[in-house]
Amino acid sequence: MSKIAIMLQLNDNWDSFVRYRDFRIDGILIDIPTSPEIVEYESIIITENTPTVIEVGQVYKDKKIIASAMKHYSVMNKFQFRMKRSSTRSYCVVCVGEDCTWHFKSTIINDSAMFKVRKFNSLHACSLMDNTYIHRKPTSMVVGSMVIPKYGDPKIVYTPKDIQTDMLCVHDLSLIYMQAWRAKEKALEFLRGDPADSYSRLPSYLYILEKTYLGSVVKLKKTDDNCFLYAFVAMSMSINGWKYCRPVVVVDGTFLKSVYMGIMLTASTMDATGSILPLAYAVVDSENEASWK
Numbered sequence: 001m002s003k004i005a006i007m008l009q010l011n012d013n014w015d016s017f018v019r020y021r022d023f024r025i026d027g028i029l030i031d032i033p034t035s036p037e038i039v040e041y042e043s044i045i046i047t048e049n050t051p052t053v054i055e056v057g058q059v060y061k062d063k064k065i066i067a068s069a070m071k072h073y074s075v076m077n078k079f080q081f082r083m084k085r086s087s088t089r090s091y092c093v094v095c096v097g098e099d100c101t102w103h104f105k106s107t108i109i110n111d112s113a114m115f116k117v118r119k120f121n122s123l124h125a126c127s128l129m130d131n132t133y134i135h136r137k138p139t140s141m142v143v144g145s146m147v148i149p150k151y152g153d154p155k156i157v158y159t160p161k162d163i164q165t166d167m168l169c170v171h172d173l174s175l176i177y178m179q180a181w182r183a184k185e186k187a188l189e190f191l192r193g194d195p196a197d198s199y200s201r202l203p204s205y206l207y208i209l210e211k212t213y214l215g216s217v218v219k220l221k222k223t224d225d226n227c228f229l230y231a232f233v234a235m236s237m238s239i240n241g242w243k244y245c246r247p248v249v250v251v252d253g254t255f256l257k258s259v260y261m262g263i264m265l266t267a268s269t270m271d272a273t274g275s276i277l278p279l280a281y282a283v284v285d286s287e288n289e290a291s292w293k
């Protein structure tokens, strides 16, 4: 790609907005000569793992992207591949079909993280298509990454059944319910991360909450073996607002549906205009006497 450089000659004369008052353009330089290696870097770099075509010469952001793009490709084209070579510098796969000619080779570009497609024979000599197409892990990974946008809006309900219907409709891909269910779980994991990670970040989150909103009451209780037990949060704005509200507190609990289950307890009240003001919330293991205390 060519670059444009503008050379300015400045006279150190600033205005009140700290801009140069006057300057002179010396010249414009177009088409900086590039070395052959740089031309290779400047091909369009593919950063998403669901490209519609795969061909020789494509440059992928890194090995992870090229590997998941290949998994996506195999799902779309209904065949399985196996690893021929995989290292930090190369990623080569072949079709699992006996004597099949389908093969794919990509290697790293110099010392960058980018991978370039060097060889790709997309023609199969095997008759594997559709027959042995049951490959649990890649399917849920690939389908999961394809349906991520559906889970961006919590108001939209998108069930495993919807995944089955859409995959069949749009991609002619037939999934059993469990595959669709796993794909949904994967998509949610991509979006929200691992629940265990979220819990491990809770102490720092609560610490920042307490430091930012001075006067808040934040408590985290752990078990003897350092596991999460209870968390309690009452924000300073809620505490300050309480004195302007009706002297009625409504408490309720709801089940958490993540892998660690638990119950979320809330305490709310109503202000003079009839709007609900949340006073405090807590996450506990279950609604028992100990947790209410």
Ligand SMILES: [Zn+2]
Pocket: 079, 095, 096, 097, 100, 101, 102, 124, 125, 126, 127, 128
């Ligand atoms: Zn094949």
